[in-house]
Amino acid sequence: MIKERIVVAMSGGVDSSVVACMLKEQGYEVIGITLQLYKSSSKFLNKKACCAGQDIYDAKEVARKINIPHYVLDYENKFNDIVIKNFVESYQKGETPIPCVQCNQYIKFSELLNTAKSYGAKYLATGHYIKMQNKGNKIRLFIADDINKDQSYFMFQTKKKDMPFLKFPLGHLNKTITRELAVKYKIPVADKPESQDICFIPDGNYRKFLKKYAGLGIKGTIEDDDGNILASHEGIENYTVGQRKHLKIATGKPLYVLKIIKETNTIVVGEKSKLKFESFNVSNFNWLGDGTISKNDIIKKVLIKVRARHTPVEGQVDIHDNMNASVKVYQPVEGVAKGQGCVVYKKNGQLLGGGWIQ
Numbered sequence: 001m002i003k004e005r006i007v008v009a010m011s012g013g014v015d016s017s018v019v020a021c022m023l024k025e026q027g028y029e030v031i032g033i034t035l036q037l038y039k040s041s042s043k044f045l046n047k048k049a050c051c052a053g054q055d056i057y058d059a060k061e062v063a064r065k066i067n068i069p070h071y072v073l074d075y076e077n078k079f080n081d082i083v084i085k086n087f088v089e090s091y092q093k094g095e096t097p098i099p100c101v102q103c104n105q106y107i108k109f110s111e112l113l114n115t116a117k118s119y120g121a122k123y124l125a126t127g128h129y130i131k132m133q134n135k136g137n138k139i140r141l142f143i144a145d146d147i148n149k150d151q152s153y154f155m156f157q158t159k160k161k162d163m164p165f166l167k168f169p170l171g172h173l174n175k176t177i178t179r180e181l182a183v184k185y186k187i188p189v190a191d192k193p194e195s196q197d198i199c200f201i202p203d204g205n206y207r208k209f210l211k212k213y214a215g216l217g218i219k220g221t222i223e224d225d226d227g228n229i230l231a232s233h234e235g236i237e238n239y240t241v242g243q244r245k246h247l248k249i250a251t252g253k254p255l256y257v258l259k260i261i262k263e264t265n266t267i268v269v270g271e272k273s274k275l276k277f278e279s280f281n282v283s284n285f286n287w288l289g290d291g292t293i294s295k296n297d298i299i300k301k302v303l304i305k306v307r308a309r310h311t312p313v314e315g316q317v318d319i320h321d322n323m324n325a326s327v328k329v330y331q332p333v334e335g336v337a338k339g340q341g342c343v344v345y346k347k348n349g350q351l352l353g354g355g356w357i358q
Helices: 015-025 054-066 075-092 099-117 160-165 175-185 206-210
Strands: 005-009 029-036 070-074 123-125 130-135 138-145 220-224 229-233 258-262 266-270 279-285 300-303 314-319 323-335 343-345 350-358
Touching: 005 015, 005 099, 015 029, 015 054, 015 123, 015 175, 015 300, 029 054, 029 099, 099 123, 099 160, 138 350, 175 266, 266 350, 300 323
Parallel strands: 005 029, 005 123, 029 070, 220 266
Antiparallel strands: 130 138, 220 229, 258 266, 279 323, 279 350, 300 314, 300 343, 314 323, 343 350
16 A cells, blocks of 8 residues: 655644654655755854754654654745744834744745645645644544634634645644653654744844844834824834833833834834724635635624734624625734734634735
8 A cells, every 4th residue: 555645844842853763763754854944043042943054953863763854955045035034124114023823824824835746646744733624525624622722813824725735634632642752752852842933043132133134223202192292102113012121211101002004113002091092904714614705705603813912802703805804803912013913713613714914
C-alpha cells in the first residue's frame, strides 16, 4: 500500500514536532519543512521566538530523531516583502497589525502550501490549535478544545479552496497532552518554552524595531476628544487603541487611546467609556462557512471577536460589495482598532470567517 505523503511545517517548537511524530505514527510519509523567515542574532537568542537560528537546528534534530526527510527553505525575502513590510506600513498608517494572520495567509497557507504540492504531498499539516471537521463533503473549522491555546482567530483569512489540503492534528488536544506526547516520542524539544513573541522581533521591543524604518518617529500631539492639547508624542506607532500605559498625562483620572489619526499625526485620548463601539466596518471579508455569501446578505446571531483574547459578543454582519461588510454588535465592545481582525463564529464554535477592521 502506498503511503499518503504529507508535509509538516516544522517551526522547531514542540507543537509542530509532535504533529510530525503523530502523522508518522499514523502511517503517513512525512516530510518536514522549516522556513527560514529572518536572520536571528546571537544577541537576541530568545527561546520564545521561532523560524530562525536555534529553531531550525531543533527542527532538524527532531526530524533526525524520527527519521524523516527535512528541508530548510529560505523564505526571508518573501517574508520581508509581505509580512514585515505590512507590519511597518500598518504602524505608519496608525493601525495595529497582526503579523501572524499575514504569515498564515500569505506564507504558510499560500507559498508553503504550493511548495508542499510541488513535493507531491496530498496535505500540509501544521501545529495550530484549531479543529477541522469533514462531514458530508463539507469541511468546517472550529475553536480548539484547549480554549487557552485556540488559534482560530488568526486563521480567519484561510481560503475555503485550500481547506481540503490542510490538517491540524492538535485541535482536539490540550497543551498538557501535547507535551506528554513529546515525552513519549522522546524528542528533544519536549520542554521547550512557548513561542509567544512576534517572531521577527526576538527581544519583544517592537518600538525599537520600528525605529530603523523611515516615516516613523514623527512628533505630534496628544489631545482630548474636544481638541485640547494635553501632551506631545514621539510617533503614532507607539500607541494602539485602548492603550492606557505610557501616555505620560496627569489629569487625575485614567485616560485611554481612543483614536489614532494619521492625517494630523494626532493621538486622541479619553475616558474608558468612550472606547465602546456598537458598529464598525470591515474590509476583505473572507467567508469560511457553508455555501456562499453575496451582497445584501445578513449573517445574524453570530459571535464576534475584535481581539484575539477578547470574549466574543453576539452580533450580525451585513455583506456589501467588494468583500466589504458592516458589523453590528448587540452589546458594546472595546478595543476596536484599525488593522485588527473582526472574526465571526457560530455559537457552536465554528469559524465562519472575518475581515479587517477599518
